[in-house]
Amino acid sequence: MKVAVLIRPKAGILDPQGEAVRDSLTKLGFGVSRARIGRVVDLELDTSSPEEARAQAERMCEELLANSLIESFEVAVESA
């Protein structure tokens, strides 16, 4: 199964990288009041069960991919 994991800085957590990018976009002339930068992890899992794939990806986030103190995550299982 293909799974995309989206990890974001939690609301209220300072994101200096996002601020730097927002400032740069502003210099390009775009009206941007906020930019937040997270990361995407594309996974190909051995399982063929969407439910199992989702459960595994969520465990991966809890154990490694995200730090729950500062990051939230979303798991999207690609439909076959």
Place this chain on the structure above:
Amino acid sequence: MSAPRIAVITFPGSNDDGDARLALDGLGASAVAAWHADDALPEGTTGVLLPGGFSYGDYLRCGAIARFAPIMDDVARFAAAGGPVLGICNGFQILCESRLLPGVLRPNDTQQFMCRDVTVVVETTCVPFTERCAVGDELVIPVKNGEGAWFGDNDLVHELETRDQIVLRYTEDLNGSRDRVAGVTNEAGNVMGLMPHPEHAVDPLLGPVGGRPILVGLVDAARAWRGVPVLTD
């Protein structure tokens, strides 16, 4: 009295391991180089230091990958048995990601790598690492990091304050670190992490010597530690 054996662990990307060993040797310890891929700490280890650097290229999050180094299982056992463990900079990040210390280190709010002397205040002397200090002592120690802003949520900060686990604070708002936290310990007080580099502040020839009492605290604790011997199974 024999010199206590303090293991300094080298990960791929560590770069302060040599300075840490040199500083410890100069303060009465016998520093032993330990390798991340080893299954166990060197025999006779009574103290552990996780040095600064950029282990595993800071992939994913600083310290997140180093937590899976084979030697870290034994470091966790050593810490659980009450052995003294000090993490400096990247070592602090590794201990947080390993959940041996509370909180997490975030990018500096200045959006810049920061390399300069800073002043930290000793907040508690209830841990071995500051036993040689008095509460309120100011220590000048250099920092050099891009991701040195400690973060914990309100509940965590409250817990840590209640239990006296915040050991060092900056005297200024340096980098967005929550409540100016520069160093914390675990609940038992035998594991400490700090972002400033005490190993770079031990020789008056090279600048301030604010790092000495912290490292001497580790050496004292390693000398006194009589826990279970390190298993080499």
